[in-house]
Amino acid sequence: MPTTVACxxxxxxxxxxxxxxxxxxxxxxxxxxxxGDWLDENHRISEDLESPDSSSGTTRRWPEPDDEDGLARH
Ligand SMILES: [Zn+2]
Structure with missing residues (x-):
């Protein structure tokens, strides 16, 4: 019986x-x-660390499509 593993x-x-x-x-x-998933995760983390907005005290994230109204209102 062959050994099987799950992908x-x-x-x-x-x-x-x-x-x-x-x-x-x-x-x-x-x-x-x-x-690719691993590299993408790593890339996001490094972008957060290098974000110039991190000094403002708020965690800045690129807006999701649902957040565009909130930004435009301001
Ligand atoms: Zn697979």
Missing amino acids: PTCGKRIIWGSESPWRPFCSERCKLLDL
Whole structure:
């Protein structure tokens, strides 16, 4: 009975063996997606730290589409 693992990205079960070259991911796409998520998270954190608005005492975030009315009102 072959050993199987769940893809960390999509949860699909794959066989842990030479037929699964992207293990523990099910495919190259899932491997790249996982790496992309990690890099994106890192990028956001560094942007917050380097934000010049951090000295104003408020946590400035890029407005979500829902926040545009609040900014325009001001
Ligand atoms: Zn997958």
